[in-house]
Amino acid sequence: MKNRLIVGLFLAVCLIQVVTPLSMIIKRENTLNNGQQFKFKTAPVDPYDAFRGRYVALRIENDYLPVADQKEFIKGQTVYALINVDDQGFAAFTAAVTQRPKGKPYIKAKVRYVSQGKVYLDLPIDRYYMEEKAAPAAERVYRQRSRRNKQDAYVIVKIKDGFAVIEGLYIAGQRIEDAVKQDIEK
């Protein structure tokens, strides 16, 4: 009897243990399949420190917003950054609001810090995972780009209801994985 209870409890725990990662997957798959696509320019991360082990550290260009009353915002607070797309097809933030906006594309983020009338965003786009052995080549490709002073790296992000999932990292219009493969073949 006691044994049966334990097995029952264990099955319940197993279920929770499986459902947790599955729900992470489903939420992201849903966003990737049904979300709206945006292109964000990435700021040149220090090229000598772009790789932290298995991923590329990302920073979105212009990840801050001027606000009228900076007292309204404190560090760690949840904000909604409204997104606008320019003529070249790149997305940029237009305003930070504290209420969930309706009918407009936005990204849910946290306030990293507030300074001189600007709110700096802690965006959920901060890393891109790559294979460890590709890292040196990727770093080389990344550094060449920043040497030519061309900021042509961008990420493609799918957004649904303010929830963002990265689809790919691109350098000069090419997926970083392909750029790395070419570099290795050379």
Next chain:
Amino acid sequence: MSKRAIKWLYQELPALVAKNILNQEAADRIKRYYGDVKSSSKIAVMLIIGGTLGALLIGLGIILLLAHNWEDLSRFTRTVLSIAPLVAGQGLVAWVLLKRPGSQAFTEGSATFLSLMVGASIALISQTYNIPGDTGTFILTWMLLIIPLTYIMNASLPAVIYLIGITAWSGTYWDDPAKAVLFWPLAAITIPHFIWALRREIYTLRSTMLSLVMVVCISFAASFSLGKTSPGSWVVIFPAIYATFYFLGWQKFNKITTNWQRPLRLIGAVGLFILAFQFTFRGSWQYLDRYAYGLKRNISGFGALPDHIITLAIITMVILLFYDNLKRKNWTIALFGAVPGLAILAYFLRESSIFLPVIIFNVYLLALSLSRIILGARNNSLASINSGMLMLAILIIARFFDSGINFILKGLVFIIVGIGFLVGNVILARRIGGAK
């Protein structure tokens, strides 16, 4: 009586009967009185350690294999492969629960394996979907998913992993004590298991390990989460925590026998002495109010409430334990555990004069070390005498270095303290020898 002593006695019994010192009836009565000693043989302990280490290595190996050539796999394949180790771990645990429920080695090993696989699954999914680096959330999710295993399987290693995990989690919020303070209710989840393990005699390695991890994790978590809302309150919080360890180490339900197996008592006592010694210096009281370890902004009002509640809870607990020892006339234990009470007194007195706290703790340490020496002499305990003399020596030497006395006198003090040690030990050794 300790298990080892009973075992020794049982070994001696046949010889004693053979030499007619005891008759068979008396030997049987002795055996009935002490009962069976279930021995946890060395092999069983090795099996548990080996099984757990094996589970660890296999788990890590699987993660490495999966991470290799990861790029070339489709997202679907990666997802399946991320969940697979988790399900494999669950299968293993289910098999142990059904087929080997009594085996400590299988239980701990499989529970450890599953605990690691849960983390591996979430980490692999985080990679596939480039999930932002929120270490705190990752650790907390992982820990909450594994802690039920401790209770379902009566396994201690998931609890150990959990304690270390939630400590790391509270560390990620070291500048946000309102969140870090949640460590305490999270840690409280392990207490029933902890008490259960302490009550069991058969397997002491486990309770030692649990107490050790508990003591270390609580020390770290206290520095992450407490005392940040009112600067200087650490002078009460840390003595209260170490005194609680110390008192709990003396509680009757704690059946651990040898000294190294008593981390609660040992670390509690050493921590209390170090704190009390630190409090004998003027500097630690002088700059008290300026010190709130690196926290820049002030937290007050509602946000400070959890900090205050936990602090008060710890202080209440230590006062109750202190009172309990007074009531039972455990004077020596109570004296060692008096540090938090004195710290509270000193905390309030320091405003009228900075010298009062310093005097209190100098007198206290003097009384404590002398009491240990006297007690040791009375009970013929070398350990007690030497610990008392060591404490006295540290106190005397510190005070001499504080003062502007010249080197010759300082040197003389060292020599006198050294002679004191030698003479004390020689006298006691003779007395113990004479008693025999």
